[in-house]
Ligand SMILES: Nc1nc(=O)c2c([nH]1)NC[C@@H]1CN(c3ccc(C(=O)N[C@@H](CCC(=O)O)C(=O)O)cc3)CN21
Ligand SMILES: CC(C)C(=O)C(=O)O
């Protein structure tokens with residue numbers, strides 16, 4: 572196993588938590604790596620937080636490859652995860668393989684895809700041929716057009732049982748990581764305890780092996796964040812203040828300074 576991935580398994584055994592953040596370009600990935608983040612996810616959430624769309628469905632493989640390249644160049648020792656976007660992998664293992672190769676060539680270490688047991692053959696196919704797969708269950712945003720909104724999952728006993736079975740099936744198929752999104756804390760804790768692979772939670776409570784947050788939520792750059800996100804700084808306000816000062820300085824003649832020669 573890749574030494575950097577083996578560390579994730581070791582830390583899970585020892586109960587040491589790991590932190591993942593999304594990044595979509597070089598400067599943000601550089602900040603994440605310098606801060607000691609363990610993993611960077613080039614998420615298809617870029618369609619929403621960077622491109623301004625209402626969901627992630629319009630993101631293309633070419634866009635994901637472009638952003639993965641920017642991030643990988645700055646990632647240092649961070650493990651780089653990249654999302655397969657909607658429509659590039661659901662038909663089956665061979666379609667998924669082609670798309671995953673594109674993102675590996677762009678610099679990703681681990682390829683993430685959404686879905687439960689129905690994705691197990693694809694996970695097994697890619698894993699057997701040399702690609703590290705991160706599965707993603709619970710609130711899978713690529714299915715929002717079926718649900719109508721971003722709804723928490725696993726809240727009924729039946730849905731919780733299905734998610735737990737999905738987790739086990741995906742791990743048995745060879746997934747190296749599992750993202751649990753917007754599910755009850757108790758369910759995430761149970762799945763984390765049952766699996767030997769590291770779980771990465773978002774809106775899934777404190778008991779997953781790692782956490783992931785969207786960079787623009789963490790830094791307060793978006794107008795709104797999901798209820799579970801913590802805005803560590805109101806970065807948007809900091810930027811607006813700087814920009815307004817620039818506008819004032821240009822208007823008043825304080826910028827640029829007059830040079831002697
Ligand atoms: N900026 C941003 N941050 C994210 O974490 C994120 C995105 N965008 N876009 C893609 C998905 C969507 N995400 C979300 C969004 C909302 C909830 C949520 O919990 N919503 C409310 C209302 C749900 C409903 O209408 O039923 C909730 O309390 O469940 C969860 C995950 C997480 N992801
Ligand atoms: C929220 C995370 C897990 C994600 O899939 C993304 O950022 O696209």
Ligand SMILES: [Mg+2]
Pocket residue numbers: 614615616654712
């Ligand atoms: Mg995603």
